[in-house]
Amino acid sequence: MADALKIGIAGLGTVGASLVRIIQQKSNELAVTCGRPITITAVSARDKARDRGIDLSTVTWFDRPEDLAEKGDIDVFVELMGGAEGAANVSVRTALQRGLHVVTANKALLAYHGVELATIAEEKGSLLNFEAAVAGGIPVIKALRESLTGNSVSRIYGIMNGTCNYILTKMEKEGLSFAECLKEAQRLGYAEADPAFDIEGNDTAHKLSILTTLAFGNQIAADDIYLEGITNISIEDIHAAAELGYRIKLLGVAQRTDTGIEQRVHPTMVPVDSVIAQVDGVTNAVAIESDVLGELLMVGPGAGGNATASSVLGDIADIAKSQPGAQRVPVLGHPAATLEPYRKAQMQxxxxxxxxxxxxxxxxxxxxxxxxxxxxxxxxxxxxxxxxxxxxxxxxxxxxxxxxxxxxxxxxxxxxxxxxxxxxxxxxxxxxxxxxxxxxx
Structure with a gap:
């Protein structure tokens, strides 16, 4: 059996702790399916003394993720901290420049620096995997980057934020106001204390911008998306939609048109008998329309420690199975140098x-x-x-x-x-x- 793949994890929150737990519990199974052991050799987090319910006695601790990326005895740097700038940005760049493989769940980082990071990874012959950055446990990145090779994608859309979907579902099913449903989402941990990033549509926009690039081969344009959140949705709108035969969902939509690429995030009324209308609670759904396959709809958990950790582990397993010197799949589905400038479609x-x-x-x-x-x-x-x-x-x-x-x-x-x-x-x-x-x- 090949030598162990050595993993360094930066960020031990809900997802990071779940990842450590799964790797430790399934070490024998992973070694068999991946053809080599996967071993966590180093970690970095804010509070070393915090009890996370995981065994870290055999790993090297780094107070700074940048030091882990630069000095850690690792093959793969796993970034689970979040944020487009700061430690996440610096440490991922450091790891890639060092020639390490990187796995991240950070959609904001990719939305604003994805093309630069992809360029570095491709120059260094490293893998940059990010399945968990979009739609949690749904393998939409792999589908667009690998499985749909030969298909020409015309449209991609879906429910990409579990917080918003939970609120809209609860408003409809229980007749509660937006404010009441948001408060309940916060109590259950589905929404942050400051929920603006989710409910105003920014989270969905970051994810959509990444999918748009994978689908259409353009440079990422996270700031060029028509954006409208759900804060103005009232119970009256929910009732009126139901009377007309619709449900309200926050959708991210990207499509190719004759004049360019259209990207938009906004509340949408969908027919009550459509498949996407049945996607309730914190569940996500992504639909891809292409010329060969037709329409592919993927539904699954969009957030949560285990769901996100599962996608991260899938990315790590792909690296474990990869052969040194083998042809790499381009990070963003197309070589970074060939990505076309984003051309915003005219209003249609x-x-x-x-x-x-x-x-x-x-x-x-x-x-x-x-x-x-x-x-x-x-x-x-x-x-x-x-x-x-x-x-x-x-x-x-x-x-x-x-x-x-x-x-x-x-x-x-x-x-x-x-x-x-x-x-x-x-x-x-x-x-x-x-x-x-x-x-x-």
Whole structure:
């Protein structure tokens, strides 16, 4: 049997501790399946004295991850600290420059420095694996980087943040407000004390930018994504969606168009009988549409210590099985030097249409004015419903719900801005894209 693959782990939080535990518990099985033992020889974390429920008596401790990357007796540097800058960035670069293989679960690091890191790895002949960075335990990176070779991907979309999906699911099933569901998510550990990164869509955007590069061969463009979170989703929106036959999900969507690549993250109404509408709680789902395979949908746990550690271990096992000097799969699916500059697509018509909820003053002429403003912006309405139920609008106000036919984001935003200028709008309007089955588009 070949010599042991020596692992250094930087970061011993929930994922890092789970990884250590799994490797130690399954050492014999891993040695057989990988053709060589996998041994943890060094670690780094903030607090050496903390009881993590794992045995670290035989490993070398480094207070600084940078020192582990530079001096550790390791073959693979595993980065589980998080963050685009600071220790994570420096230590990963140090490890790659040293010629070590790297495994990371850090989507922010890859979203902002992935192309540079891929360039270093390819120059040094090292592997940079990051399956756990997107969708937790779902092997979407391997699918795009290896399994779908020969396929031309046209679109990729999915539920990529368990926190948001949990909140939206709980709002629908229990009729609770966004604030109540967020508080419960924090209590259960699904949401951070400061949940902004998740609920405002940034986490999904980082993951989407990585998948976009793998799918379309462009440079990563994490800051060039249309971004809208779920903080403005109300229980009224949940109820209205259900009445129309939809559920609301936060989706990340990337697709190739004639004018470039379109990337967007926003709440979306999906048909209640669609597969993705059935993905509840903290579960993630990613769909890939390609010319040869058609549509591939992968569903699984998107977060959690064991799910993420499983993906990290899969990346380590791939390194253990790799042959020295063998041809490496490009880090980002395409050689870093060949990645094309990101070309943002021009705004195009959204075939599914839009759901628009307006709370307006209850006075004569408002209903007709809203319809007129839509027509002025060439927006064709599939339906327009006027409601005055007390649970939908306060006294002296009414709720108007519009569903449009295919139209552009620009037209919708102009129409809404025009309505706001009329002075009869109460509060902020709600605008949600609708995704319909392809045969209806």
């Amino acid at each position: 018509s959204h075939e599914g249409g839009y759901f628009i909820r307006l709370t307006v003053l209850d006075r004569t002429g408002v209903f007709a004015s809203v319809a007129t403003r839509m027509a002025e912006n060439n927006i064709s309405l599939e339906s327009i419903v006027q409601r005055s139920k007390q649970h939908l609008a306060p006294s002296h106000h009414q709720t108007i719900i519009l569903v449009t036919h295919a139209t552009t984001e620009e037209s919708v935003r102009k129409a809404v801005a025009s309505i706001k200028s009329e002075g009869y709008l109460f509060g902020e309007p709600q605008v949600i894209r609708i995704e319909r089955p392809k045969e209806e588009g």
